[in-house]
Amino acid sequence: MTHEILLVEDSTAQAAVYRSYLEADGHHVHAVDSGEAALEYLQRRQPAAMLLDLQLPGIQGLEVMSRLREQGRAVPVVVISDHGSTDNVLEAMRLGAADFVTKPFGRSRLGVTVANAIRQRELAAMVETYRDRFARDRFHGFIGSSLPMQSLYRIIESAAPSKATVFITGESGTGKELCAAAIHAASRRSDGPFVAVNCAALPRDLMESEIFGHVKGAFTGAHRQRDGAASLADGGTLFLDEIGEMDLDLQSKLLRFVQTGQFQRVGSGETITVDVRIVCATNRDPLEMVRQGRFREDLYYRLHVVPIQLPALRERGEDVLLIARSFLARFSLEEGKRFEGYTPECEQLLLRHPWPGNVRELENVVRNIVVLNDAQQVRLSMLPPALLQGSAPRDVIAADAPARVGPPPAAEATPAAAPSLRPATPVPVADTAATVSMATREVVPLWQVERAAIEAAIARFDGNIPRAAAALEISPSTIYRKRQSWLEAEKVLGESA
Amino acid sequence: MHSNTMHPATSAPDEELLDDATVAALEADVGQERLVPVMRSFADELARRQPMLQSALEAGDVDAVGRETHSIKGSALTFGALLLGAAARRANDASRTGDVSTALAAASEVAELMPRTRGVVLRLVTRRTEARRP
Numbered sequence: 298m299t300h301e302i303l304l305v306e307d308s309t310a311q312a313a314v315y316r317s318y319l320e321a322d323g324h325h326v327h328a329v330d331s332g333e334a335a336l337e338y339l340q341r342r343q344p345a346a347m348l349l350d351l352q353l354p355g356i357q358g359l360e361v362m363s364r365l366r367e368q369g370r371a372v373p374v375v376v377i378s379d380h381g382s383t384d385n386v387l388e389a390m391r392l393g394a395a396d397f398v399t400k401p402f403g404r405s406r407l408g409v410t411v412a413n414a415i416r417q418r419e420l421a422a423m424v425e426t427y428r429d430r431f432a433r434d435r436f437h438g439f440i441g442s443s444l445p446m447q448s449l450y451r452i453i454e455s456a457a458p459s460k461a462t463v464f465i466t467g468e469s470g471t472g473k474e475l476c477a478a479a480i481h482a483a484s485r486r487s488d489g490p491f492v493a494v495n496c497a498a499l500p501r502d503l504m505e506s507e508i509f510g511h512v513k514g515a516f517t518g519a520h521r522q523r524d525g526a527a528s529l530a531d532g533g534t535l536f537l538d539e540i541g542e543m544d545l546d547l548q549s550k551l552l553r554f555v556q557t558g559q560f561q562r563v564g565s566g567e568t569i570t571v572d573v574r575i576v577c578a579t580n581r582d583p584l585e586m587v588r589q590g591r592f593r594e595d596l597y598y599r600l601h602v603v604p605i606q607l608p609a610l611r612e613r614g615e616d617v618l619l620i621a622r623s624f625l626a627r628f629s630l631e632e633g634k635r636f637e638g639y640t641p642e643c644e645q646l647l648l649r650h651p652w653p654g655n656v657r658e659l660e661n662v663v664r665n666i667v668v669l670n671d672a673q674q675v676r677l678s679m680l681p682p683a684l685l686q687g688s689a690p691r692d693v694i695a696a697d698a699p700a701r702v703g704p705p706p707a708a709e710a711t712p713a714a715a716p717s718l719r720p721a722t723p724v725p726v727a728d729t730a731a732t733v734s735m736a737t738r739e740v741v742p743l744w745q746v747e748r749a750a751i752e753a754a755i756a757r758f759d760g761n762i763p764r765a766a767a768a769l770e771i772s773p774s775t776i777y778r779k780r781q782s783w784l785e786a787e788k789v790l791g792e793s794a
Numbered sequence: 795m796h797s798n799t800m801h802p803a804t805s806a807p808d809e810e811l812l813d814d815a816t817v818a819a820l821e822a823d824v825g826q827e828r829l830v831p832v833m834r835s836f837a838d839e840l841a842r843r844q845p846m847l848q849s850a851l852e853a854g855d856v857d858a859v860g861r862e863t864h865s866i867k868g869s870a871l872t873f874g875a876l877l878l879g880a881a882a883r884r885a886n887d888a889s890r891t892g893d894v895s896t897a898l899a900a901a902s903e904v905a906e907l908m909p910r911t912r913g914v915v916l917r918l919v920t921r922r923t924e925a926r927r928p
Contacts, residue, residue: 310836310869317824317832352864379868401816401871404823 300345300415304328305335305361306377307353311400315348318404319411332356336364339372345415346395348407350377351385359385362392371421373414375407437479439472440623441616445608449476456603457483462555464600465578467607470655473578474538474772476607480576481534489533494526497542498777505547506563508537509554515564527560531571538774540600541579541586542781545593552596575600610652610659617647620656624663625675632667639675646677650684654743657775661747683743748783751776803877804906811907811914816874830922833915836873840866840912847905851898859901860889866904873915878907 302319306312307330316326327344329335332353339347351358358376365372376389376397386397395414398407434442436450456463457480465473474493481491499507506515510525526535537543543551554560559570577600579586586592610617622638629636639647652658662681670679677685754765755776766773821829843862850858863885870879885900 308839308865308869310832310839311872313832313835314820314824314872317828321823321825352861354861379864400868403819 299323299325301325301327301342302411303335303338303342303344303347303372305330305332305347305353305358306350307331308350311350315407318407319348321404322408322411324411330354332358332361335361339365339370344372346373346375346411346418348375348377348411349389349394351382351389359388359392362389362394366392371418373418375410375414434619437482438475439479440620441613442619443608443613443616445612446616449605449607452603452605453479454483456480456605458485459603460574461602462574462600463576463603463605464583465576465605465607466583467578467580468609468653468655469580469778470657471607471609472656473580473607474536474774476605477534477536477538477576477578481536481574484534484574486533486574490530491534491536492526492530493536493538493774495538495774495777497539497781498774501544501547504544505550508547509550509560509562511563512565515562519564522562525562527554527571527573528569530573532573534574534576537575537577539579539778540577541581541583541592545591548593548596552593552599555596555599610655615648617650617652617659618644620659621647621663624660625667628664628667634667634671635673636667636671636675637673640677642677643675643680646680646684658743661743681743748779751779803881804903806877808910808914811875811877811911812918813874813876816876817918820873830919830926833873833922834919836869836875837912837915837919839869840908840915844905844908844912847901847908851901851905854894854898856889856892856894856897859897860886863889863897863901863904866908870911875907875911875915878904878911881907 302324304312304315304319304326306315306328309330312328312330316328319326324345327338327342329338330353333356335347335349336356338344349358349361353361356364362374365374373395374389374393376386376394377400378386378389378397379400386394389397395417396410398410432442433447433450434440436446437453439446439450453476463477463480465476467473467476477493478491481487494504494507496504502516506519506523506525508525509527510523511519512522513519537551550560555575557570558572559568561568583592583597583601587594587597610620618639621644625636625638628634647659654661662684665681666675666679672679751765751769754769755762758764758768762776763773766776769776817829817833820832824832843866847859847862847866850862863882867879867882867886870876870882881900881903885897885904888894888897888900
């Protein structure tokens, strides 16, 4: 393979010989006779390797190496030495020389040494490349450097350029919509629209219109023609979240759309063709839904082309800390608080907690901490009691316990609004997220706190869910999804009663 | 200037100034066509360095002697001028250790061998050039 080699040798006779050796091996050689000329050349060019005589007029070979090192230049250097200059060779190797050859040397010796030096540099560059590729801690909105996330990033990168349908599964709060958005952002369609539809958010009668649109008069209240998500996503990506909740009738229409890219607006006979990449998601086991007859098998196989299983937060090791630190920095900035990090005990507890609500639960916890406290570090006493009781070993809690019954030292923390820190009267659920009675140690389940906060926000904005979602800094689909799950839970309770 | 009796290399016949095996190995490495130009470049370099070494010797400048004999040593050993290379190595080693008398004596030997070696190299170049003429 041809490489560009910089030859630095003040002896024209020896330079002629070395040039012959290298050119016979197919390399392109640029020869200079001084250290100054070598450095000047390296300002302009990046040779594959440099063959450097240590004894040069003016700037010596070792000085050339030293300057390259200062400049952070990664040129593999093969040093030309002679008998009696062992110290200089050792110094050159210390300065980063790849290898050395001792005069006189033949073509094969030089060829092997230069080839090895180039190969060594190529391997180092390859390692750097793979390290960059495999050790990312952020990727299109995701935060995490754990192995499951590195694997996820690679799958997204591989799948993104294709038009193949992606089927995302994962527990609630693992970031399915974020994953869909990442696929869109990494695809060639990134300039096109990304349209998300939550299939559980609307009654099934309206869902068809939501996806395919309707014409004026198609149904009561259809006062004008309206484009659906399929039209809006033309040239981009259509994300169908909670697809397992889709009505079976609508599934058959979706199947046709997936197969042909064609659909008809509700109430219209006109066939519309669009170019849409479909990404769908569910937190259920789609194959189990097929077995139960709740999901069409043919649609399943149409959609399940590139499956992506999002890892639960508990499977992501120290990603918990990366994400918690990121949330802490963001929320502190938003809330004007001083938080810079967590105490080691806190971090241990965050790592131990199973996070059944995944990243969304972690986000809520950190938001709660930031809103209710102010300090440079998050201490155990600031964590929601449910987290403490559920995760921390007793000795850790006991060690920090005194801090939980009184305000933290002024230099460390300012009790801005921290009812959870004091043995106070329980706070009504609807008033605040701080819902724990420390005196009785009775803890209100997190979902009740969450429900109260969401319902309060919806009431505050007169039932306007998008505005409530914006105020809560969550997506409207999250509210729809949660309300649906609460309704289902109540229904089950009602039936069992 | 030192006498030939003190430095046996200088009394060696011309035939011993260029090692045939080294030249053959060099020819194998650079190829037949390139041997003549690289040998000529060696001869040119000897011609260029001769006055520089002579000046260093006359000035008794051991550092300069060391620098010149270092370069001569490397080239001489590469092109098969083994006696010249050995003398240059002695001069270079002595200059590094500060052994001035040995350095200057060996450098004188180098200075004496350089034109003779150059002559042998040029004769080789001439022979090879004529041999390649059609």
